[in-house]
Each structure stands twice: as structure tokens, then as C-alpha cells.
Amino acid sequence: MNNNYFTEIFETPFETAKAVAAKFNELTCKYIKEKDIVNSALSGGKTPELFFDVLSNDYFNISYPEKINFYWVDERCVPPESSESNFGEAYRKMFSRFPSVKNLYRIKGEDNPEVAAENYADLLKKNLPIKNGIPVFDIICLGLGDDGHTASIFPGNDELLTTDKICAVSLNPYNGQKRITLTVEVINNAHNIIFFVTGKNKAETVRDILMKKNNYEKLPASHINPSEGNLYWYLDSDAASLIDINYFKNLRIQNSNEDTCM
Numbered sequence: 229m230n231n232n233y234f235t236e237i238f239e240t241p242f243e244t245a246k247a248v249a250a251k252f253n254e255l256t257c258k259y260i261k262e263k264d265i266v267n268s269a270l271s272g273g274k275t276p277e278l279f280f281d282v283l284s285n286d287y288f289n290i291s292y293p294e295k296i297n298f299y300w301v302d303e304r305c306v307p308p309e310s311s312e313s314n315f316g317e318a319y320r321k322m323f324s325r326f327p328s329v330k331n332l333y334r335i336k337g338e339d340n341p342e343v344a345a346e347n348y349a350d351l352l353k354k355n356l357p358i359k360n361g362i363p364v365f366d367i368i369c370l371g372l373g374d375d376g377h378t379a380s381i382f383p384g385n386d387e388l389l390t391t392d393k394i395c396a397v398s399l400n401p402y403n404g405q406k407r408i409t410l411t412v413e414v415i416n417n418a419h420n421i422i423f424f425v426t427g428k429n430k431a432e433t434v435r436d437i438l439m440k441k442n443n444y445e446k447l448p449a450s451h452i453n454p455s456e457g458n459l460y461w462y463l464d465s466d467a468a469s470l471i472d473i474n475y476f477k478n479l480r481i482q483n484s485n486e487d488t489c490m
């Protein structure tokens with residue numbers, strides 16, 4: 229495992245969310261100090277809700293959220309008013325309470341999907357620095373589906389694992405809903421990638437990806453391997469319950485009474 233890969237395990241989803249928010253804040257302060265701005269991308273789904281709570285309640289008053297550009301990793305092809313909208317949910321749960329945080333660059337889920345993907349790619353090429361010929365994020369926050377999807381890259385979307393496109397249209401195979409997603413190439417180009425995963429239902433997938441077991445390459449999240457950036461896996465004890473802790477080099481296990489670094 230690369231030296232720039234880190235696995236951290238916490239007792240509860242809330243403790244894990246606190247650690248993710250602390251890392252996000254640590255990184256944003258680092259980049260704000262270096263270049264007075266930070267480019268981040270958020271994922272959707274249920275898991276980030278705790279992260280949004282902790283980040284906004286504990287850090288938006290003490291750090292510089294107005295200097296953070298918030299982009300999105302993926303979006304469902306719905307309008308922002310929809311409860312399905314990743315931007316909409318983040319806005320209603322977090323950003324709506326902090327009017328000073330204005331740098332929100334949502335994917336326009338209400339537009340024609342191909343057009344929205346093209347337009348978002350153009351926006352990223354215009355706004356972000358370029359590294360290896362493609363836009364580079366400072367921080368990308370990812371979740372993990374129990375089927376091994378991440379962003380909106382689902383098992384079977386093999387073209388999204390290798391395409392040189394920055395954004396693409398994908399299909400949720402479970403309900404046929406169209407989505408727009410960053411591709412693996414632009415995710416792996418990031419300086420920092422943070423996975424935040426909780427729950428027993430993800431334990432087998434986490435084990436297969438992190439310990440490279442059981443046809444793990446078929447799991448899109450196993451292709452998230454930044455060549456130069458840092459990769460952080462933040463797991464609660466349920467999601468980490470099937471991994472062999474001796475397998476990891478950079479592993480930190482924080483439980484109620486101790487903090488063990490392996």
C-alpha cells in the first residue's frame with residue numbers, strides 16, 4: 229500500500245464524521261494559507277449528512293468557508309429542489325445556514341444530461357488549476373455504495389474507469405435514473421481524496437477493496453488510487469469490521485479509551 233494511503237477507524241459514525249470534518253478543515257486551512265483558496269468536491273447520499281453537520285457547526289465559524297470553492301463529485305439528473313439532489317440536500321442541510329459561503333458550483337441536474345456534463349467539464353477546466361493536463365481538486369470527498377460504486381460510477385461502467393473525459397453521464401442501474409459524475413481520471417488527479425464510509429452493510433465491500441480480495445477490481449471504488457495525492461479512508465467500526473488491521477501500514481484506530489497508531 230502506498231505511503232500516501234491512510235486508514236482511520238472510529239467507534240461510531242459520529243466520531244468518524246468528526247474526524248473527517250477535522251481533516252477537511254486541516255486541509256482547507258493548509259491550502260488557504262498557501263494560495264488563499266481551496267477547491268473541494270462533495271459527494272451525496274446519506275453518509276455525508278453527519279459530516280455536513282459537524283463541518284458547518286464546528287468549523288464554519290472559525291475557519292474561512294468563504295475561501296472554499298465547493299464543487300460536486302456527482303449529481304442526480306433532477307432539479308435542486310428535489311430531495312434526490314446532492315447539491316439541494318447539501319444546501320438545505322448546511323449552506324443555507326451560512327450565507328457567507330457563496331462559492332457553490334453545482335452540476336445542473338435539471339439540464340439535458342449530456343449538456344450538463346459538458347458544461348461542468350468546461351467550468352472545471354476554466355476554474356481549476358491544471359495538473360497532468362486535467363483539472364486538479366485540492367480535496368475530493370467520496371462515499372461508497374455497498375455494491376462498490378463511488379461518485380456515480382457503478383459496477384459495469386468500465387468506460388468511466390479509463391475515459392479521458394472529465395465528466396460523464398451514467399445510469400443508476402437500480403432505478404434507471406440518469407446521473408452526471410466526475411470520472412476516475414479527474415478524481416485520481418486530486419491532491420487529497422477522503423472516503424467516509426459507515427455501516428455494517430459496507431463491511432464486505434470495504435474489506436474487498438482495501439485488502440484486494442474477491443474480484444475487487446470489479447468494484448469501481450477500487451480504482452480510486454491517486455498517483456501523487458493522499459488517499460484517506462475514514463471508517464466506523466462497523467464498516468471496518470471485516471478488515472485485518474495487520475494488513476495496513478498507515479492505520480489509526482481510535483476507540484473510546486485509546487488511540488492506536490499501527
Ligand code: 6PG
Nearest residue numbers: 271272273274275371372378379
Ligand atoms: C450519490 C453519491 C454516492 C454515495 C454512495 C453512498 O450521489 O449517491 O455520490 O456515490 O456516496 O451511494 O451513499 P450513502 O452514503 O447513502 O450510503
